[in-house]
Amino acid sequence: MVKPVFNNNPVIIDWSIDTKDIDNVLRIESAGSLNENDVINLVRSCGFFCEVLND
Template sequence: MNILVFKTNIDNMQKLASVNNSFSEISEINHWSVDMEDIDNVLRIETSGNILESNIIDLLGDIDLYCRDLI
């Protein structure tokens, strides 16, 4: 299992729903969460596959969300 952690601008339920729609199509994502109370709106993803940080950054960028590697 891999854990990816990102700083994002996911700060409301509409953005969260957009992420959910995008991630629901990726079978390698086992679990993900966003801490919208954190100043960095931390996105944490647990994967079972070979998903790269750049794949997540590009995917969220495609739906106009900010996402940068936190670790």
């Protein structure tokens, strides 16, 4: 469900979700001003929960 949202965003160059990690870590490479809140809102607009992981 997130694939078309990320693939059609002109700022996102590449993205992946590590489904083997218990946290399903999302990694995004962008070519512009894309901040954490933007990413969280994109994911939530697809009906998924998303939050920043602490180190």
